[in-house]
Amino acid sequence: MDDQAVAEFAAHRRQLVRAAYRVLGDNSRAEDVVQEAWLRWTRVDPGTVRNPRGFLYQTVTRLAIDELRKVAVRNEVAVASGELSTVDPIEGVELAESVEGALRLVMQSLSPVERAAFLLHEVFGFSNAEIASITGRTDHAARQLVYRARRKVRAGRPRYEPTRQQEAAILQRFQEVATSGGDFLTLAAACSS
Structure with missing residues (x-):
């Protein structure tokens, strides 16, 4: 990962956290989503991304929505299996x-x-x-x-x-x-x- 890519992510980090928060409504989950977006960003060749800002926002939005789904599924499984007390x-x-x-x-x-x-x-x-x-x-x-x-x-x-x-x-x-x-x-x- 080159310095340019690190700087690109850093420049958008605060706005990415806000975007994740708007979807999740929870700051710690938003931070986790942005951290996962960072990990994905480090695996991408920045030269292949035409619009880094768009890529980062799309990644964060999708990860945040996936997080909502995962939590809902976890709760749904707990309810379906009768394990309400473990939720x-x-x-x-x-x-x-x-x-x-x-x-x-x-x-x-x-x-x-x-x-x-x-x-x-x-x-x-x-x-x-x-x-x-x-x-x-x-x-x-x-x-x-x-x-x-x-x-x-x-x-x-x-x-x-x-x-x-x-x-x-x-x-x-x-x-x-x-x-x-x-x-x-x-x-x-x-x-x-």
Whole structure:
């Protein structure tokens, strides 16, 4: 790793932590995600990366979303296996708060159809074709929808002010889908309203 690559990462580190925090809502987890991004950055030939800033932000965002998924899966496994007593209640509260914070950012940054596309693609791994089917758009339009939504979430600029009822409905549907394999179409409908 050359000095230029180290300096490039250092120049963006603070903003990367903020980006991870916006997704996770937890500073120590955000720091861990940025550390993992650093490890990945050290394994990449900087000469092959056209846009280092974009690469770093994309890596951090994906790692942060993966972290949310991992925590949700750990809790889901504990609930499914009846090991509720082994789940740290504080960790459960922290997870709920970080998920709520991430969803609030999504609701404030994205239009209703962008919310649905973003959550289905980035959190639940739906393909663009599946999103197209759900949203009534073409595959290309769905891909563009997810791309634009991802950019807007990264920017973190509030554009919408959802009501408490909208926030509660989306959070409830999201929790149902994440914890019990609930109906994705209901989640998409809640996001789109």
